[in-house]
Amino acid sequence: MIEEATIELNEVEAAIEAVIHGNHEEFSVVIQSYHVQVRAMIGAQIADKHNADDIAQQTFVFAFQNIKDYKPGTNFLAWLRAIARNKVLTHIRKCSSSNKKLQSIKQDILTRSTELVDQGEFDRRLNALSDCVNKLGEEQRDFLQKVNHRESTLEELAESLGKTGVAVRKQASRLYAKLRECIQKKLKAEESH
Amino acid sequence: MSSESALSEEKVAHCIQLCLSEEEVPDEELQSLNELMKTDSHKAKEIAVRILDENMIRSWFRSEADTVFINEVQKRLKIRFQDSEFISAVMSKVHEGLEDVASGESGPAVAKDEVKSVSMMKYILVPVIALAVYVGIFNSDFIKAFFANEDSFLMTVDDLRGKPTVVNNDKRKTALLKMIVRPGDTLNTGNGQELKLKYPDYSSVEVKDNTSALIVKSETKKEIQLLRGSLKVGIVKQDAKAPMTIHTSFAVIKITEGMAVVSLSDTQDFIEVLSGEAVIEHASANIIKNAGPGQKFTISNEGIVESGLAKIKEETRELNNE
Numbered sequence: 443m444i445e446e447a448t449i450e451l452n453e454v455e456a457a458i459e460a461v462i463h464g465n466h467e468e469f470s471v472v473i474q475s476y477h478v479q480v481r482a483m484i485g486a487q488i489a490d491k492h493n494a495d496d497i498a499q500q501t502f503v504f505a506f507q508n509i510k511d512y513k514p515g516t517n518f519l520a521w522l523r524a525i526a527r528n529k530v531l532t533h534i535r536k537c538s539s540s541n542k543k544l545q546s547i548k549q550d551i552l553t554r555s556t557e558l559v560d561q562g563e564f565d566r567r568l569n570a571l572s573d574c575v576n577k578l579g580e581e582q583r584d585f586l587q588k589v590n591h592r593e594s595t596l597e598e599l600a601e602s603l604g605k606t607g608v609a610v611r612k613q614a615s616r617l618y619a620k621l622r623e624c625i626q627k628k629l630k631a632e633e634s635h
Numbered sequence: 636m637s638s639e640s641a642l643s644e645e646k647v648a649h650c651i652q653l654c655l656s657e658e659e660v661p662d663e664e665l666q667s668l669n670e671l672m673k674t675d676s677h678k679a680k681e682i683a684v685r686i687l688d689e690n691m692i693r694s695w696f697r698s699e700a701d702t703v704f705i706n707e708v709q710k711r712l713k714i715r716f717q718d719s720e721f722i723s724a725v726m727s728k729v730h731e732g733l734e735d736v737a738s739g740e741s742g743p744a745v746a747k748d749e750v751k752s753v754s755m756m757k758y759i760l761v762p763v764i765a766l767a768v769y770v771g772i773f774n775s776d777f778i779k780a781f782f783a784n785e786d787s788f789l790m791t792v793d794d795l796r797g798k799p800t801v802v803n804n805d806k807r808k809t810a811l812l813k814m815i816v817r818p819g820d821t822l823n824t825g826n827g828q829e830l831k832l833k834y835p836d837y838s839s840v841e842v843k844d845n846t847s848a849l850i851v852k853s854e855t856k857k858e859i860q861l862l863r864g865s866l867k868v869g870i871v872k873q874d875a876k877a878p879m880t881i882h883t884s885f886a887v888i889k890i891t892e893g894m895a896v897v898s899l900s901d902t903q904d905f906i907e908v909l910s911g912e913a914v915i916e917h918a919s920a921n922i923i924k925n926a927g928p929g930q931k932f933t934i935s936n937e938g939i940v941e942s943g944l945a946k947i948k949e950e951t952r953e954l955n956n957e
Contacts, residue, residue, distance in 0.1 A: 466712070469712065473705045473708050474705060477698060477704055477708075478695060478698040481694055481695075481698040481704070482691045482692075482694045482695035485690055485691060485693065485695075485698070486688070486690040486694060487655060487690070489655035489656035490656050491694070491697065495704060495707070499704070499707055499708050499711055502708045502712075503708065503711050503712060506712055564687075567687075571688075571691060571692065571695060575695065580809075583699075586696040587697075587699050587700035587812075588700070588812070590694075590696040590697040590700065591701070591813070621692050622688050622692070
């Protein structure tokens with residue numbers, strides 16, 4: 443299950459149709475439905491969150507401008523991911539060539555690290571993560587959202603929760619490990635089928 | 636696994652993370668990764684996958700909690716929507732000009748080498764023309780209507796206590812920090828729950844506990860229907876023709892600038908103006924009152940009465956009855 447719980451797939455398809463027919467405002471439904479998946483995918487490969495968000499924004503802007511190329515009823519998220527993939531690769535190339543100090547070995551590593559996981563596998567990991575996140579309790583999900591929130595520090599969060607920074611970090615690490623384990627299990631189960 | 640190899644793995648992981656962050660990587664860590672890639676590419680891949688998974692998970696939750704992103708994309712799209720270099724150029728000149736006028740200086744906003752090619756006259760004229768364009772064009776109702784959209788009336792959840800909810804089209808969501816609240820949404824808080832929302836112009840609305848409030852769909856002003864409970868609003872200066880408007884059971888309260896607390900009981904509404912001024916219009920009787928800082932009013936079926944006076948009137952009525 444990939445779609446956000448509150449927005450149904452047919453609602454998104456209806457919004458896409460509306461955008462294609464000129465109702466541009468409906469595009470916000472599309473962004474709302476898919477931004478988490480697209481940003482998670484980009485954020486995995488571009489660790490700087492500002493750059494990652496910038497690329498995600500570019501992805502949606504590009505999708506909007508070229509929405510007539512999308513065939514309604516096919517997989518819009520897959521189409522978005524393909525756009526995002528190209529944007530990430532362009533960013534890495536641009537970034538490497540604009541940074542003269544970047545040694546050739548680093549360029550090589552940067553390219554290889556992103557290619558280590560081929561895209562099909564990466565999409566499967568993202569789907570698995572979506573399922574695993576849905577299995578988390580509301581409190582755990584809320585906690586991880588707070589930990590990763592862009593405007594509050596971990597120390598501020600720890601204070602608001604009446605915990606130490608170390609305890610919050612440990613709790614977050616445990617949850618990340620649990621999610622990684624869940625992803626692995628799902629992928630293994632998929633392979634065995 | 637020996638501690639040495641664990642250390643090396645950590646170096647490799649750190650190196651990959653730094654590479655993905657486009658940061659400088661210490662030579663030692665680069666070498667560790669390079670060696671591992673040559674000697675055990677399977678292990679290198681395993682570590683890289685772990686890093687990618689971790690980044691993906693963090694990014695997922697950061698995105699879940701952050702709907703400001705949608706606004707950012709919309710902003711980008713709006714520039715494209717206008718799809719006119721002329722309007723974009725005018726807009727950028729307007730902003731440049733206003734920034735210069737506001738800061739009282741025009742130099743720093745322009746790069747040094749640009750200054751050489753621009754005459755001083757042009758330099759002075761740009762902010763003046765920009766201001767004229769702003770006053771002349773943007774104050775025309777046609778242009779206002781053209782640019783008007785509900786974005787300016789979107790609110791962001793700035794702070795919250797407990798788990799308030801937001802209802803839209805019969806779908807209930809738990810409010811999250813930075814979530815966007817739109818015209819048409821209903822805000823609900825229960826016991827001990829609170830919600831603080833911020834408009835793009837930094838006006839704020841605090842939804843106190845046990846409150847229900849509907850953000851009215853309006854394209855011209857900030858408008859809220861208080862259904863029960865209590866709100867505290869802090870309004871930065873609004874257009875006099877489009878004040879922040881709060882509808883209660885018995886009144887329509889308009890605030891152009893200032894802070895006020897509005898609450899409802901079963902039979903009366905209350906307003907206390909903390910700063911600025913509010914205009915209270917009775918919903919059925921033809922009564923309008925201006926409320927200034929420190930003034931409290933009670934609004935009921937009978938009319939609008941300043942709270943102090945209400946007490947005196949009540950006492951007088953009791954005395955008369957006796």
